[in-house]
Amino acid sequence: MPDTITLEVARYRPGTDASPRVQEYEVPLREEWAVLDGLNYIKDRLDGTLSFRWSCRMGICGSCGMTVNGDPALTCGTFLADYAPGPVRVEPLANFPVVRDLVVQIDDFLRKLPTVKPWLVREDEPGVEDGEFRQTPAELAEYTQYSMCINCLLCYAACPVYGLEPDFLGPAAIALAQRYNLDSRDQGAHQRLDLLATAAGVWACTYVGECTTACPKGVDPAGAIQRYKLTAATRTLWSVLMPWGAR
Template identity: 70%
Template sequence: MADSIRLQVSRYRPDTDAEPHWQEYDVPLRKEWTVLDGLNHVKNEIDPTLSFRWSCRMGICGSCGMDVDGEPKLTCGTFLTDYEPGPVTVEPLANFPVVRDLVVDLSDFMAKLPRVKPWIIRDDDHRTVEPDVEYLQTPEELDAYKQFSMCINCMLCYAACPVYGLDPEFIGPAAIALAERYDLDSRDQGTRERLDVLIEHEGVWGCTFVGECTRVCPQHVDPAAAIQRYKLKAAMATVKAFLLPRGGR
């Protein structure tokens, strides 16, 4: 194993740079070191002006997503030794506006998330219900939605999604997976409300089922399956609307 590895890092400062450019840093290559450790070495020892987001360094907070050698990755779970002998490129996540260096602008996702109503909807308005006892939910009912509840909002699926890249109006994999997470929850009664949002023309229809979202997900969520299920639900709703009085509602 070599002693060091070269990082090629995308730099961009809006106050001074017209466009992004590459900057190279040699960092120690150690078997325990992740790409994030390499970036922190740069920040602490070589160049304190490099900006990037990170926090938990254990793959759960979702802050440190970047494109590593062109693939969206959580840098805290991506090891430098996997890129020997280097160089390895580190860029901001694709498909997002770049704020600065490796920091992208997530405002679009943050605005889209509430639109799919990612909370429990009940016919009895639970804002006023004082909980005395749990809603029963068997382990099997829990398993029905569990994988869709594992999303950490890291945005790797948006960076990998060719549809989102072309059409920013597309509501996107993580948001749709979260809608499905609540739809499948036995405690929830909000499927119809979410469907109304998602069958709008850019809700789910943009997806051409490339499946990149599922492939890159670090939590093994399957957003592609969620999108597929929504297309089916939407098609069923359309058929019902056509066949049944009052649109089947």
């Protein structure tokens, strides 16, 4: 294995640069180094002007998501040795405006996320003295997979529908909504229905499945979307055939 590897890093300053460009850097190739380590080496040793996001380095915060050799990935969990002898191209996540270099603007996601009410909605809120909301292991298993989302937005970068339809809620927001729809303690599923069962919600998804492929936590947002399509279709059919049941 060679001692170094080339990182081809996208550089872009909107308002200053006419278009994005690629700059090459040679970084040490060590078996234990992730792509993020290579970027930090560039930032600390070679070029302090390089901009990118990162925080925990443990695959938990989701902030270091970038495009590595064409695929959305967490750079803290993507290892340079897997790309030897290189080069490795690092670019910002697709489908988002670039703030600078590898940093993207996620305002659209942050605006859409609260609209699906990704929290427990209760129509009756008993007091502490009334005891706990107990769940069986089976009830917990219903939503556990969808609760693993870390908002890294790799699924949005991988989603061709989101790239073409900016009104689409997107895979992570819908998966998180489904996480609460399936929670036995939640009473807000009917409140989310009007937003999720729309052309900008689950019906926009064409089931390419790239969101699930890109997810580093096994959330399966494509599965969550298809599961909710069935729920929405069943409720619609029920309201047509037995309208008094919808009241």
